Amino acid sequence: MSAGGPSSYALNPIGTVESSLRSRENAPRQPFHDAPEAWLAIDPRFVDALDGIAPGSEILVLTWLHQARRETLKVHPGHDPKNPLAGVFSTRSPDRPNPIGLHRVTVLEIDSGRRIKVDHLEAVDGTPILDIKPVLPDPRAQ
């Protein structure tokens, strides 16, 4: 690690996922596996930062997967014990040292300027939201 830097940084959620998914066990493993529509409820303090996002916008939503096991370093991909163990950094397992979720979604609707309806999200109800970024046209800029 870099000498002299802090050993930890504090994330302050900007909002919360509102979803019909109530538990991790019921969540699909990948967003295109039948994840439901969901709402991103953004804290009023951050509404100004949403300016420029509109229905049709493709965005990346970063979440804090608060139910994850942060001590996990290897997993069987797909929760299938027949798959050999792999390092979590080579998988999309939610269990990882810093369990940040990355979700590419399309905005369907914006309500009251601060509630954003998106087309599919595999995060459970109550998942903290950390950041929203636009999808860039050049995939190398992802």
Added chain:
Amino acid sequence: MSAGGPSSYALNPIGTVESSLRSRENAPRQPFHDAPEAWLAIDPRFVDALDGIAPGSEILVLTWLHQARRETLKVHPGHDPKNPLAGVFSTRSPDRPNPIGLHRVTVLEIDSGRRIKVDHLEAVDGTPILDIKPVLPDPRAQ
């Protein structure tokens, strides 16, 4: 915000960027604008989590943009005052409430099992690394 949840979460970096980019002012604004090769120096505690990453792997590197201004909610995109102010969530500005950087790169080389050379990275030397994820074949899974 969700009632009863913690108001803050602690990130523990998994490693540090080693780069010839020494200051934010010299960093290109987007990775395809001449960003240099860089090394991801992963802390020995997390080496097991790298299993499955190899030269040629396309990965997403999540970083903590430690020089960012977290109170910024609107910016002129591209640092150009002629561009109208936009909410930071509709831009890739490093200045944002939770300054998490997202970089899509290709692995060139792995040294000693824990130092990963990547083809271009717009983060400055010393930037903390938070997570590594594989690029998924379906772009909707980004």
